[in-house]
Amino acid sequence: MDERRIPPAELNPEIEPYYAAAAEGRLLVKACADCGKAFHYPRALCPFCRSDATEWRDASGKGTIYSFTVLRRAPVPYAVASVELAEGPQMITNIVDCDFDAIRIGQAVRVLFKPSDGGAPVPMFTPEGD
């Protein structure tokens, strides 16, 4: 199967650790040391209490599919999903390395990393057990 070319993320100082960890095969999630809430996408100030005491945490890499679609008309069809991480927040991602017709809402997924086109690897998800 042809692989979709993945455009790299345009990095900035605030998010560099996220993609540096991805290069090591680790998924990070930002969480607030003051209010305790994890959030995505990561940012320096907590979007809930605006504390600057936010910290990077290693995520479990496990989640469930909240919703998804398959872009059938793209040159290389691909699946976009919003995955609810075990840590709480949802993230926009791709579901890969699976039969697109078998993807379901509520399905358990785990993280993996795919190389981007000249940039940092990108965290994506695949169904558990496949």
Add this chain to the structure above:
Amino acid sequence: MTAPLAYIAGAYEHPTRKAPDKSIAQIHAESAKGALADAGLTFDDVDGYFVARDGPGVLGGISMAEFMGLTRLTYLDNTETGGSAPLVMVRHAAAAIATGRCKVALITMGGKSLTGDPKRMMPNQYGAPELPFEEPYGMSTHAAYAMAAARHIHEFGTTREQMSWVKYSAAQHAQHNPNAVLPKTVTLEEVSESPMIADPLRRLDCCLNTDGGGAIVVVGPELARSLGRPLVKLRGAAEGFKHRNGGYIDMTDTAAAFTGPAAFAEAGVAPSDIKYASVYDSFTMTVIITLEDLGFCAKGQGGAFVSDGNLIAGTGKLPVNTDGGGLCNNHPGGRGGIPKFVEAMRQLRGEAQPAVQVPNCDLALVHGTGGLITTRGGSCTLILERE
């Protein structure tokens, strides 16, 4: 709270749907000319100008003001909420007029989705904080709305046929619109069996991409009465915004869940009072979700509400998008707010196509959904009354 007192003096939908021979700025200017002529006013009367980022220019609205020769501006607004922006700006214009900051507010919109370069129509996204977490995944308009549709089906059991009713109804209306891009009626089966684009959205669930635009003129009560046109008042309005909220998002509703009740409260009317509704129809499911959010039916009942011809003028309880909507008539520059507004004005003035004119249409609702409903977007609900 009541709405700031303002009237809609002019409204114009540019007749073009494909304009390889026109510039984007030209479409704005021609639309402005049309709306001002509709109002019985001139460019020299304009002292407030409102345009979103579809208005081309090195310096936002000032560039378009220069292009059109506007020299008397005392008020400028470049609010960006996507396709709902012209509706949001009607609300802003009403506030500016009621507080004396301007007297004649001109709102323009124009774009070339069909013959222009869609990539270059995107506003400047340098430094956008969300982009590094969406661009690698090929996040797109279709993906965003498809995920909302998939979740709605998952939670409420909304059916394929219910979605098809929205397109079927739009096409029933479009057959009477001489400017509609798709004036042919369709069957439910044709919609349900059209090619899959982004599950569960099929080709005929998706709105058009057209060239075109339009404009609106908002004035105060005294000026409105002097113009000799039917008096259409902004009776209530609300704007609202929704984003991913740090990753904690419910994809089954939109900011209309706020703007609907807020606009009805400001207008002092109920959904059952509305004679006609223009509802943003980027996709069939957008209409289903929005009608629920606005309060026309309970959450999860939108599919049943749109079925069995309920949205069709003459037979349905709530005629919706009698011009054929973005699904069949026009969705210029990827921004459908203006055509929605203009069809509501036609209905209120009794100037809609006779086959779809709602009898004694004195109260109409216009709702715009801008941006992408499962990432970030802006909604605006306007309630307009003919006095």
